[in-house]
Amino acid sequence: MAKKTEKVTVAATYTWRRILVVVFFFCLVVGLSARAVQLQIISRDFLKGQGDVRHIRTVEVPANRGMITDRDGNPFAISTPVYSVWVDPVVLLENSEFIAPLAKALNIAALSLRKKLDQKSDKRFLYLQRKVRPEISQAIKNLDVPGVGLEREYKRFYPDGEVIGQITGFTGVDSRGQEGLELVFDEWLTGKPGKKKVLKDLYGRSVENVENIKSPQSGNDLVLTIDRRIQFLAYRELKKAVVKHKARAGTAVVIDCKRGEILAMVNQPSFNPNNRSGFKTAGIRNRAIADRFEPGSTVKPITIAAALDLEIINPHTVFETSPGYMMVGSKTLKDTRNYGKIDVTTILQKSSNIGTAKIALSMEPDYFLSVMSKAGFGQESGLSLPGETSGYLGNKSRWSDIERVTMAFGYGVSASVLQLAQAYTAFANEGVMQPVSLVKENEKRQGKKVFTKKTAKQVLEMMEKVVAKGGTAPLAAITNYRVAGKTGTSKKSIAGGYADDRYAALFAGIVPASDPRFVMVVVIDEPSAGEFYGGKVAAPVFSSVMTGVLRLLNVPPDDWHNKNNREIGSGRKIESDREIESSTKVEGNREV
Structure with missing residues (x-):
């Protein structure tokens, strides 16, 4: 009986346990089902929002940098949209099978990429390559690599490459200016980035734009005074001359003498700002403003103008230059030959050192120094470009006679090509030197009086004789136009004196002399192919370029060349606008 009662008790206990287990699991299923209903229906929107919040990020939207253009709106520097490749090293290392194809797309070694990832394995963001070519970014998109985005x-592009590179300068990988106008006007050109919210996946890639918080604001455009057609023409002719004469370098500047606007500024050697791997300091430097040189005989018109203003001479005053040399202290000055008795006009036409020296000695040195200073020597031009030189203009309490006369024909003083061109605007503008500008301005700035109107006119007429038959620069002549100018051939200074076999060949000219519109200065540095005189080396560049400028800008010819039996050169045929640009070939944005 006792055993039977015990069996009944055990069976009852098992029954209740089974009931409790069933009830427990039933309640669990009901609870889970209820929770699932809550999550799927009741709290769906809330939970989705919470998940999105964890994957929504606020990111910066880059702004487009302003363009740099010529005076007619042709682009010299523009920004084009590109992509940069970034990686989450942690994610990519977890998906290491993608490293090899990714490295191939980026054109780098797989081992090199793996090493970089290992070194940055504690980082969650790393740029692999910045501003890649379109075909590379498309290849990365096609691969769809986890952790890579x-x-x-925006990438800066310079359509005209080395033709304008020393003026525009260039930007760095962060799109901030590093050289030239890109640096000077960086704040003006730089836009203001925007902001937006984006939804990112678990690999950190943006998969959806959620909200635009602030639109990016593009930078301001910068309009230059440069005329692209004239820039190409001047660049082509200068390069031809540098190659022909096997010169070390060359520089040329063209200025609108009425407004002081720089229409062209070219240098050789140059550089292509699109090709960063080939940068050389010599090519980056804008020699037109950064290099100073002794201007030689191109200063003689200023010396004569200073004396004319004092009324101690006139164009017909005669000086004795025999026997072709002259002692000044212990130094001997020489002319290329004995000119005998010649007037001031002939002194300039023949570039007589002795005649110029006698004129200089008739003036007080402080007065002549003040005239040179008014003409801009020893001062920066005001362009505020990086590396601009002020040149050198001595300022002594006492001057020896030899210092006075050598300065009068361009030694012992130095200037940039731009400074010399600016000084010549005084002869072209009735004695008023115009402030020069490289950025287009709405209003014309006030010029500075250097010479009287009468003196400027007299010197301009005398400089026409330099270009006529019998002068030092008949090769600067232009058919059907009156040209005024002055040659210079200066020895290069070296330690302890001057080199006997190194020269700078110069020509500074004004056209048309009947109604001046343009000033151009050409310097060919250290020509070594035989010719080295300014009238032989630099003057032809002036003629070729200005022939084109007069035609491009529709300046009507004058017929003064038919009067007074004046003989001029044969002139040069110039091509159309399109031929000018196409003749300066750019292949892969490298000039050839």
Whole structure:
């Protein structure tokens, strides 16, 4: 009986346990089902929002940098949209099978990429390459590598390459200016980035734009005074001359003498700002403003103008230059030959050192120094470009006679090509030197009086004789136009004196002399192919370029060349606008 009662008790206990287990699991299923209903229906929007919040990020939207253009709106520097490749090293290392194809797309070694990832394995963001070519970004998109993404940025592009590179300068990888106008006007050109919210996936890639918080504001455009057609023409002719005469370098500047606007500024050697791997300091330097040189005989018109203003001479005053040399202290000055008795006009036409020296000695040195200073020597031009030189203009309490006369024909003083061109605007503008500008301005700035109107006119007429038959620069002549100018051939200074076999060949000219519109200065540095005189080396560049400028800008010819039996050169045929640009070939943005 006792055993039977015990069996009944055990069976009852098992029954209740089974009931409790069933009830427990039933309640669990009901609870889970209820929770699932809550999550799927009641709290769906809330939970989705919470998940999105964890993957929504606020990112910066890059702004487009302003363009740099010529006076007619032709682009010299523009920004184009490109992509940069970034990676989350942690994610990519977890998906290491993608490293090799990714490295191939980026054109780098797989081992090199793996090493970089290992070194940055504690980082969650790393740029692999910035501003890649379109075909590379497309290849990255096609691969769809976990942890790798593309970020839209802007890349600076310079359509005219080395033709304008030393003026525009260039930007760095962060799109901030590093040289030239890109540096000077960086704040003006730089836009203001925007902001937006984006939804990112678990690999950190943006998969959806959620909200635009602030639109990016593009930078301001910068309009230059440069005329692209004239820039190409001057660049082509200067390069031809440098190659022909096997010169070390060359520089040329063209200025609108009425407004002081720089229409062209070219240098050789140059550089292509699109090709960063080939940068050389010599090519980056804008020699037109950064290099100073002794201007030689191109200063003689200023010396004569200073004396004319004092009324101690006139164009017909005669000086004795025999026997072709002259002692000044212990130094001997020489002319190329004995000119005998010649007037001031002939002194300039023949570039007589002795005649110029006698004129200089008739003036007080402080007065002549003040005239040179008014003409801009020893001062920066005001362009505020990086590396601009002020040149050198001595300022002594006492001057020896030899210092006075050598300065009068361009030694012991130095200037940039731009400074010399600016000084010549005084002869072209009735004695008023115009302030020069490289950025287009709405209002004309006030010039500075250097010479009287009468003196400027007299010197301009005398400089026409330099270009006529019998002068030192008949090769600067232009058919059907009156040209005024002055040659210079200066020895290069070296330690302890001057080199006997190194020269700078110069020509500074004004056209048309009947109604001046343009000033151009050409310097060919250290020609070594035989010719080295300014009238032989630099003057032809002036003629070729200005022939084109007069035609391009529709300046009507004058017929003064038919009067007074004046003989001029044969002139030069110039091509159309399109031929000018196409003749300066750019292949892969490298000039050939």
